[in-house]
Amino acid sequence: MKKILFPTDFSEVANNAFVHALEFAKVVHAELVLLHTFELPVYDNQFFPENYAVIYDSLELSQFDAFKDEIPKLRAIAEEHHLDKIKMTHRLMDGDLLSNIRKSIKEDKIDFVIMGTSGATGWEAFFVGTNTGSVITEIDIPMLCVPLEAKFKKIKTIGFTTRFRTKDKKALKTVLDIAKKTNAKVKCLYVKTSSSDVSKETIEKWEAEFMQEPIEFFVITSDAVKETILDFILYKEIDVLTMLTYKRGFFEGIFKPSLTKKMAANFEIPILAIPID
Known part of the structure; x- marks a missing residue:
């Protein structure tokens, strides 16, 4: 069975693209790997008090809790479109988006990437910013980019x-x-x-x-x-x-x-x- 990687930040843009990902998975008989990434501040515990580590751990826990709370909403979207039979697995990863996408593609043996795009604001940097093309030019599998306005x-x-x-x-x-x-x-x-x-x-x-x-x-x-x-x-x-x-x-x-x-x-x-x- 083919695998589709779906990076999400649980935004309106991502949720719209999620419908496309579900429908595409149905067509190509694939399962979805839902990826949410977050970046925690880097610190050296030699120079910070012990309670800072507690705060750091709580930040990571809050990311997990937020992730856990959002999953049922995605399940509800799948049910609404009668696509809840599509197999879905979930990954929560610390680090920058591009690195985590690359890592997931390799580890999960991904065949396609599907991702929402919000146009010339956040995604201008994603395509032409300091990462020189980011995902589009740095992965070797097909990627479906879905604008917010593109309803399935x-x-x-x-x-x-x-x-x-x-x-x-x-x-x-x-x-x-x-x-x-x-x-x-x-x-x-x-x-x-x-x-x-x-x-x-x-x-x-x-x-x-x-x-x-x-x-x-x-x-x-x-x-x-x-x-x-x-x-x-x-x-x-x-x-x-x-x-x-x-x-x-x-x-x-x-x-x-x-x-x-x-x-x-x-x-x-x-x-x-x-x-x-």
């Missing part, structure tokens, strides 16, 4: 962006596998810029190779890549957009408030980020 609905159309590189095919096959399980179609987009070097023959080979699959290919000529992708999401009614991690620059743009309000308003669907070799 049945997946009918999955968008897939590509540069028609050979190594993109493995990611596309992963997406097609998910699409078949949800009876969805895949719409594959290539934005052909003035500096693009993909030949017409390459595109035709891809179309021939995937002819029997539930997929359509779209080639749009434009130097406004981000805007073109956002228009594609809107007009092709994309429910989930797949991005490959070499497109990290897209994440930098999408979460910066410099984009127009119109673009930000249209960006209300989950992103499935897939790493490629």
Whole structure:
């Protein structure tokens, strides 16, 4: 059985993403590993009185109590959506989020990560901050990022962006596998810029190779890549957009408030980020 890691801080953003995680677990026949991390202050007991250690221990205990209190709320969300049969385990870990995600992926043999995103505030740093891309660029498994505005609905159309590189095919096959399980179609987009070097023959080979699959290919000529992708999401009614991690620059743009309000308003669907070799 596959395993999905779901990091949560029990916020509204996380609880919204939890519904997506439950539904995705149902589709791919996976169990959920719920991860909550916290950071305690670092101290050296050589320089602090004994009662400080007691306070430190009480802080750790309070984190455990808060965690314990939140679990039934998540169970209630699962029951409300008739997904309470999904197997769930729980991890409470001290330390920074990224390190704990990496640790859990390794120890729990995780196949996917699903996480909520609150847009250009907390998550701008998560994608483009001092951790240089954090989870998106530093894990080697697919990650589904769910904006608060993205309420769960049945997946009918999955968008897939590509540069028609050979190594993109493995990611596309992963997406097609998910699409078949949800009876969805895949719409594959290539934005052909003035500096693009993909030949017409390459595109035709891809179309021939995937002819029997539930997929359509779209080639749009434009130097406004981000805007073109956002228009594609809107007009092709994309429910989930797949991005490959070499497109990290897209994440930098999408979460910066410099984009127009119109673009930000249209960006209300989950992103499935897939790493490629």
